[in-house]
Amino acid sequence: MNIRNGLMIVLGATLIAGCGTTGEAEQPGASVEDRSARKIDGAEVKPVTAVDPMGAALAAVKQGVLAKRSVFFDYDSYVIKDEFKSLVEAHAQFLVANPKVKMLIQGNADERGSREYNLALGQKRAEALKKMLSLLGAREDQIEAVSLGEEKPRCSEGNEACWSQNRRDDMLYTGEF
């Protein structure tokens, strides 16, 4: 819980309490408007909706370059390829600008070979991305790197086109995991 969020909830509670003391809510004939917090002592009050402050940030990560969340890897490799560096930079900038937002990186592997070794390989991929984001300014405690190994394939055919889709990191933001 952050301070801003906490204040909004306190404010909201005050308004509801104020409304309750009028006793209007008890009256069966009261209109919908009478139940709202618009009028207190006859003064106009600008209505606000108490939302998670992550909301605005989360809207941002659903569009533009930040909507892209996957980094793909070569077989048996956990090196982040140059083609994904601008994407990683964009996400790093976002994490720096929104220090309260957290990210979960899920590393994945294709299905070939041992499940546990693939889990470890997915972890290496997730850690590689976490490291790059950290070097670009994101805080260590903002990011958790985990692995799903070969357990959550995006594509389930036994060919390279499919496997290359499954060798990847997915970046999830607060509220998405």
Add this chain to the structure above:
Amino acid sequence: MMTDLMKSALLRAAFALAVFSLSFAARAQLTIEITGAGANRIPIAITDFVGEPGVSRAVALVVRADLERSGLFKLVEAGTPLAENAAVNFADWKARGADALVVGSVAPAANGRFEVRFRLHDVQKQASLGGLAYVMTPQQGRATGHRIADFVYEKLLGEPGIFSTRIAYVVKSPGRFELQIADADGMNAQTALASREPIISPAWSPDGTRLAYVSFESKKPVVYVHSLATGRRHVAANFKGSNSAPAWSPDGNKLAVVLTKDGASQLYSLNADGSGVVRLASSAGIDTEPFFSPDGKYIYFTSDRGGSPQAYRIEAGGGTAQRITFEGSYNVTPRLSPDGKSMAYVSRNGGRFQLTLMDLATRQTQILTDSDKDESPSFAPNGRMILYASEIGGRGVLAAVSSDGRVKQKLSVQAGDVREPAWGPFLKN
């Protein structure tokens, strides 16, 4: 008008159903198919037992099916029922080609139970090899059959049978993962855990009462320890990052696990309740898939510290790693035989992943299968068979192969993929 014969057949059928509760869903049934047999199978006749025809026949069926499925016995037509104490015409059985003969009797006992007595004869030596009596409830027919098969197997082959043991495995159907426990013959499958998220790496506690496993139900891998009888479970390892690959120490007190809390996947030891975390090894790369040697002295594991994934071992308390596999660029999931003399693992050969066995004294290796997606080997507690996961026609199946590569079995379910097998320990009784 029903004839007496029809009535008695119906009664028997109804009784067999009641005795051997078939209430579990048929689609979840694990069926076992023999796809290869031993070179010198022992010819054995198992007669129906005398008395209580429904029970007798059903018990004898289990004994026959167990011995035949082992790939080490050849069933000889047994003809009419023979009692446990019947005089045996050895010349006659010899003429029929049987080297061994099992006869038995079933009689009602107190409180709706039955007494099952049986005797094993060596036809060549014309001698009794012993017998036993069990008092059982009507529900224990299968279990009794397995115990008789275990007795026969041990007397004739000199090693314990595994017919009374259980196996664990994971069934994946669309949107659902189930950790199931079944008898070694695939019957009586029960679901220990059902989840929408993956479950991997089940490992039996040495006393067979608990399973450790990895569940992704909280969107990341977490290690649980689950008591089968009570269904109670607790988190054994849930640190930042991934938690996986649980392995029990032979005394059942400790688990070796893989944690990533300090970076990449590394080996740690902890108590089964999750306390007392100690790091066991340190490498710049991946260390995973720990497995204790049966004497508890070493932990075998997979590491890519040398550039490619290979089998290594360290002393169980930690120490310097010693490399075990050198041939090829992918040798993973090292699992020691119960006698500690050989190591099963999966090797990649020209793009095929195959179950391989190494004699640890001579370092000689043998590829045991001709499949190409083998995973997760698990020895039977007598060391004879190795259960593993494979794929046929794009579907996950389990398979078992004897450590000499001759006997082969396929285990599959009708609807779904089966994977992640783990063969349970001997029952203590």
